[in-house]
Amino acid sequence: MTPLLASMSQTAIPLSWYLAVALILFAIGTIGVLTRRNALVVLMSVEILLNAVNLTFLAFARHHDNMDGHVVTFFVIAVAAAEAAVGLALVLGIFRHNRSVNVDSMTALRN
Amino acid sequence: MLEQILFWLLAGGAILTAAMVVLPPVGRNPLYGALSLILSFFFISGLYVLLVAHVMAVLQVLVYAGAIMVLFIFVIMLLNLSDKELGQSRKTTAQFIGVLAVSAIAVKAIMVVSSATGSKALMAADAGFGTVDGLADLLFRQFLFPFELVSILLLVAVIGAVVLAKRRLT
Amino acid sequence: MVDDLLLISPLLIVTVMGLVSLLVGVFAPAGSFKGWLAFLTSFGFLAALGACYMLWHETSAGAAFSSQSFHYSLTLDHFGLALCGVILLGALLATLTAVHYLPAQKSDHAEYYALIAFSALGMMIMVMAADLLTLFVALEVMSISIYILAGFKRDSSFSTESAMKYFILGSFASAILLLGISFTYGATGTISMREIGLAVAGGDAHSELALFGMVMLIVAFGFKIAAAPFHMWTPDVYEGAPASVTGFMAVGVKAAGFGALARLLLTCFGAPEYRDGSAVSWETLIVILAVISMCAGNLMALAQKNLKRMLAYSAIAHTGYLLMALLVVPASSDGEQALNALGGGLVFYLLAYTLANVAAFGVAAAVGARGVEDAGEEAYAGLAGRDPMLAFALTIAMLSLLGIPLTAGFMGKLTLFGELLSSGGGEYLWLVVVAVVNSVVSAYYYLRVVMVAYMQDESAEKPIALLKSAPLRVAVGVAAILTLVFGIMPNKAINASTRAGYSLVHTSNPATYGARVSAAKPAITSTVEPKDVAHR
Structure with missing residues (x-):
């Protein structure tokens, strides 16, 4: 029996599954940040990244039976709120100047 | 067994809805992306419950879905972007390579991590x-x-x- | 309790100053001149510098003490205090350059000074952080304040775009940092740097997870300290942000990032298998980053016409030199000596870099305030004729960045390269050669600025009015004079830097900090047995 099937037969779920889900989410968020041109979607991708990290923290907390990971998650949620507020304010600023939220429209600075 | 079914449903849902935020066909209008992201947050908070992180699951829904995403939707509505203002999404080979590279790194990382942590199930948590x-x-x-x-x-x-x-x- | 508050007094002073300028700004009449708040904030930075100085002398040489209530979160050692001093000095001088620059840019708001204070607070906590959570939150306080400051000139699409670019890449870097913290936590089951260090040194850590975490942490810090290949945001942000902000950002973020990175790597990943030798040890990664940063920064800087943009690429190159300071540790067999060398190289170099950049960006603020922000080389033409003092300060700054004798930059490079050669026993001779060749190449673009300022005539068709600002001239002048002072009489500063490195021996070494943490009675006087640097 492959390890995957072996682990399926147990009742509880192994740590690595949670980590795999978190890494897939992180990859999705990274792809969003790198490829999407809409600043709002980029900000949402950053939120996906933070959620993926939170999932790993909680999985590791459960693994170590130690609540430090919960505390970090708590702080990450607060930081995400702060980042979202500033990020959205910046999107409004960009929109005021360019009438567009497209990252490609930001051409005042030479690349 | 129930736990596993729940895990697959929640994990699959979270990944699918998160992907819908990022993928161009659905994510073209940021409003659909935002709604899909809220769904994703609900699925992820379900995963938190499976990890015995009840407080965090509640906070996830309250703060992420309830506050942060409302702010996003508020801004999207405020801007009320037309198709022209959304801008044409550009597809370049550099982007394609980036996606491939990220996917390859992610697959590699998942393989390393799962071989490192093994398939041992998580033990019961303390009271x-x-x-x-x-x-x-x-x-x-x-x-x-x-x-x-x-x-x-x-x-x-x-x-x-x-x-x-x-x-x-x- | 009072003792604890005294121990964090530099942090408290800066916080209170931020809050005061925010409150005063609310009650000040709309549209009135807010520059006097800069003096208030500068006074706060000066007071915090004094507090750092007092705390420095409260602890005997080499000893580290830990605040009792906050012992889990903060390590108050000479290393942290020395870098706090560098950060505060940079903040103090950069604040003075803003007094008349902001009204000229039509963005004279009290919030500016509050944000400068809060980001300085974040930087100071970063270099003192003892657990990864405090490090992360402090880094966010710093970064978010800087994003806002970069976009402070709201009428300018330059400024807003640079803030947006910085924000997107910065929050991406934060997410990578968190991923690194999370895997380090997963490997060891703790987020306290000391306990991570103990677990890693004792072989209790899960090494694959810890290595993955370490690589992610280095990548994230690479973004923050503008190391190539994670530097793409730097030129745009440096150019687009208001010059007074860029000056502060260039020096503060770098000092804080390097302080935190050094403490993190030495405390958490000091064990040999993570430190050197193996393929993914941080020694290997740092060498790669250092070489790419030096070469890429210098080559790209050659083509730049805009002073701010040129300084951005020069900042990348200097990140490369500074990264070499971290290599002292894995290269050396004697840990204590290596850390002395690290302090001597890193802290003193950061001091020299801070002074030179504050002076250079101060001049950029004076030149760019009235004219277009992306003023090219022609804006500096004939600067010597228009304002000999600013031209002289600019020259000193360029010579110091280049590393000409009699400037602090020369002593910094000499110390850094010398320490790396002597502690590594020649292992890194090739790297020092690369660095020296790079320094020679950099002469082209640093000296060109001086040439333009002294040799060329002012362009007749579009003369650019200089900003007349006494505080700016004082800040630029002080920075230039200190550059010369530390270049001619560097001994005191280098000794202090060496002491700072020496204190890291105790705060980062599992063998010595283990006892102190479990004793849990680290008051201001009871410390690790004080050993003087001199008689080792």
């Missing part, structure tokens, strides 16, 4: 794990300093929102 009690104890003793620091962070964010977005400052 008191994941409760408000346990969280408060850590938060107001060991992590009091960063907790105080977060108040400065939130103040900075408020200043930032005013400075950057207010129409006229003086």
Whole structure:
């Protein structure tokens, strides 16, 4: 029996599954940040990244039976709120100047 | 067994809805992306419940879905972007290579991590794990300093929102 | 309790100053001149510098003490205090350059000074952080304040775009940092740097997870300190942000990032298998980053016409030199000596870099305030004729960045390269050669600025009015004079830097900090047995 099937037969779920889900989410968020041109979607991708990290923290907390990971998650949620507020304010600023939220429209600075 | 079925449903849902935020066909209109992201947050908070992180699951829904995403949707509605203002999404080979590279790194990382952590199931948690009690104890003793620091962070964010977005400052 | 508050007094002073300028700004009449708040904030930075100085002398040489209530979150050692001093000095001088610059840019708001204070607070906590959570929150306080400051000139699409670019890449870097913290936590089951260090040194850590975490942490810090290949945001942000902000950002973020990175790597990943030798040890990664940063920064800087943009690429190159300071540790067999060398190289170099950049960006602020922000080389033409003092300060700054004798930059490079050669026993001779060749190449673009300022005539068709600002001239002048002072009489500063490195021996070494943490009675006087640097 492959390890995957072996682990399926147990009742509880192994740590690595949670980590795999978190890494897939992180990859999705990274792809969003790198490829999407809409600043709002980029900000949402950053939120996906933070959620993926939170999932790993909680999985590791459960693994170590130690609540430090919960505390970090708590702080990450607060930081995400702060980042979202500033990020959205910046999107409004960009929109005021360019009438567009497209990252490609930001051409005042030479690349 | 129920736990596993739940895990697959929640994990699959979270990944699918998160992908819908990022993929161009659905994510073209940011509003659909935002709604899909809210769904994703609900699925992820379900995963938190499976991890015996009940407080975090509640906070996830309250703060992420309830506050942050409402702010996003508010801004999307405020801007009320037309198709022209959304801009044409550009597809370049550099992007394609980037996606491939990220996917390859992710697959590699998942393989490394799962071989490192093995397929041993998580053990039963202690009583008191994941409760408000346990969280408060850590938060107001060991992590009091960063907790105080977060108040400065939130103040900075408020200043930032005013400075950057207010129409006229003086 | 009072003792604890005294121990964090530099942090408290800066916080209170930020809050005061925010409150005063609310009650000040709309549209009035807010520059006097800069003096208030500068006074706060000066007071915090004094507090750092007092705390420095409260602890005997080499000893580290830990605040009792906050011992889990903060390590108050000479290393942290020395870097706090560098950060505060940079903040103080950069604040003075803003007094008349902001009104000229039509963005004279009290919030500016509050944000400068809060980001300085974040930087100071970063270099003192003892657990990864405090490090992360402090880094966010710093970064978010800087994003806002970069976009502070709201009427300018330059400024807003640079803030947006910085924000997107910065929050991406934060997410990578968190991923690194999370895997380090997963490997060891703790987020306290000391306990991570103990677990890693004792072989209790899960090494694959810890290595993955370490690589992610280095990548994230690479973004923050503008190391190539994670530097793409730097030129745009440096150019687009208001010059007074860029000056502060260039020096503060770098000092804080390097302080935190050094403490993190030495405390958490000091064990040999993570430190050197193996393929993914941080020694290997740092060498790669250092070489790419030096070469890429210098080559790209050659083509730049805009002073701010040129300084951005020069900042990348200097990141490369500074990264070499971290290599002292894995290269050396004697840990204590290596850390002395690290302090001597890193802290003093950061001091020299801070002074030179504050002076250079101060001049950029004076030149760019009235004219277009992306003023090219022609804006500096004939600067010597228009304002000999600013031209002289600019020259000193360029010579210091280049590393000409009699400037602090020369002593910094000499110390850094010398320490790396002597502690590594020649292992890194090739790297020092690369660095020296790079320094020679950099002469082209640094000296060109001086040439333009002294040799060329002012362009007749579009003369650019200089900003007349006494505080700016004082700040630029002080920075230039200190550059010369530390270049001619560097001994005191280098000794202090060496002491700072020496204190890291105790705060980062599992063998010595283990006892102190479990004793849990680290008051201001009871410390690790004080050993003087001199008689080792």
